[in-house]
Amino acid sequence: MTHKENGVADIRDVAQRAGCSIATVSRALNSPQLVRPETLARVQAAAAALKFRPNALGRQLRGERTGLIGVMLPTLGNPVFADCLEGIEAAIDGTGRRLLLVTTQYDPERERNAIETLLQQRVDGLLLTLADAEHSVLLDDLAAEGVACQLVYNDAPERPCVSVDNRAAAAQGVAMLIEAGHRDIVMVTGALHASDRAKRRYLGYGDAMRAAGLTPLPAFEIDFNSGARGERVREWLAQRERDGARPTALFCSNDLLALGVMRALREAGLRVPDDMSVLGFDGLAVGELLSPTLATVVQPSVEIGRHAAQRLLAQIDARGGATPSHDASLGHALMLPHEIRRGGTVSAPPRRQD
């Protein structure tokens, strides 16, 4: 058999059919202006006839770039990350690049593997949300290797990242609670050690409390993955009740958590906001559709994704340019503005029964 059995047409097949060399085919495809119109036409005809589909792997192996962008996110179950991904998509749209996506479920080991895998595929750059970017040697390694990379959501001041100032944002949110008259405010969060963002938000909570002369309370940490979240919340509430220390407001480290907490409150017979005010963080779109609408600290998720991708692209392109990359700004943090969304879940605290 003189021909390949493989059904897929080769650049050689096209060349043969067009009566030219493979080099000419390649040129016709990539730099049409370098080819005589007549030849070009023949090549195109041949390619069409053979349903030629250029093999990106060949090109990528040969070439300098792959056009692939690696994206690593904790989960898509939280719309915050899906939104961000939409922003990323929007930013690379039209650039001819594609996304290689991995989720890690906040698992540091998976993070390691995922990054390695992406690098083996020779992605041109990385867009990452790490569980904890602060204590990550990974990042130093990446930087040392000269991998183009932007963090997303992680606000690590000294690293290339796009985020909001979680600490300041949280403080501002909690200040709003205080302003509404609350003094007994507790922060509810997933495992603190597992998320640098949650930690910074807790710091912000502390800032706001102290600024108002109040004593920060320990955070109420509940397992994010536990099925019985509602129950845990109710238990905790009952406990606080017995201690006579039920807070009047809860600051939830993210909106998804806030929704779960609100449900638990409802099931426990507590009304929001009459019996308990609730403040979230993220600014999920669904929050506005609820009634009462969810008060929250809004971060511009889509924009975060978009900016991160844009910065990454700039970073990547900088390597190609003669100028050896000096827009140093790409190497540092970009903090996007946050915003407080007042919502129906926050009201003045119930009157004390003293």
Add this chain to the structure above:
Amino acid sequence: MTHKENGVADIRDVAQRAGCSIATVSRALNSPQLVRPETLARVQAAAAALKFRPNALGRQLRGERTGLIGVMLPTLGNPVFADCLEGIEAAIDGTGRRLLLVTTQYDPERERNAIETLLQQRVDGLLLTLADAEHSVLLDDLAAEGVACQLVYNDAPERPCVSVDNRAAAAQGVAMLIEAGHRDIVMVTGALHASDRAKRRYLGYGDAMRAAGLTPLPAFEIDFNSGARGERVREWLAQRERDGARPTALFCSNDLLALGVMRALREAGLRVPDDMSVLGFDGLAVGELLSPTLATVVQPSVEIGRHAAQRLLAQIDARGGATPSHDASLGHALMLPHEIRRGGTVSAPPRRQD
């Protein structure tokens, strides 16, 4: 310069450092048992010392499979698709495969391009949600080319797909509305021509209406992308009001739309469900967190994604196997069970004022 300037270590570099041939290195990496322990150790040491990162492109170009799965979804803005993607991720987890993700915004042209792009990257298979799978020549082409492919959400009976029976599911949902006492039920949807699912759901709506001896009403189509959706809804309501033909229940073609509609209703001063019942479709998790909770037709989104991915993997593996693929079931539709979620947004219609 006898050495490459490129900082990245080659398989040849490793071979040299380990004092063996590149073939041995390759074996050490892919089939350690074929290599003497001692040599293996040397190779591993060399690889580690050089921070050798195997280039997947080389392997993929050479080999039969790339380990890449192409995923094409309309958007990630609707959690239904994000959920599905989670299921896909879960299914491929541990198989060493990676996801190449593209979103199309329901744009048929983008669908074309995206698929072509994915194919150029030589993905092993495709997971697709098309805007309209019924009138798609794309799919016939793919089938003809022998591309492994599963549709997701599109319920095209004759095609390889994983979905729910949208028509039957919608009918069942609407029947529930009728059972609650509603007779004036209108379906609200995005552009009908743009989505085969919406079309089938509308058929189901018609089935249920006729089965109860009621006359199906024209669907109320509102532009999904319009910013002024709320306003459109209010206008429409006002119009119906004047005509004395305000429905008592709305069947929304998806949950996201239902949430938007409910907001518009609220802004128009209508209470749900007292003045108007609302039924959604999808079963988004947030629906259960609302109050009142959203009544909806639940499709198992994560499971849909998971099954689709599993079937695709089976399909891909079938090509490798000696048996030339005969689990014909993979070639046809898999309909997963749906479920009616009763919720607070549906009640008996208000008493007629006659």
Add this chain to the structure above:
DNA sequence: CTGAAAGCGCTAACAT
């Protein structure tokens, strides 16, 4: 404007 030829990094026969 076009062609010949040298690889990109890797795997898989085929020989030792």
Add this chain to the structure above:
DNA sequence: ATGTTAGCGCTTTCAG
């Protein structure tokens, strides 16, 4: 158990 060698499909000098 290990080495040699021939490509996978493509781009890109370097020569015409």
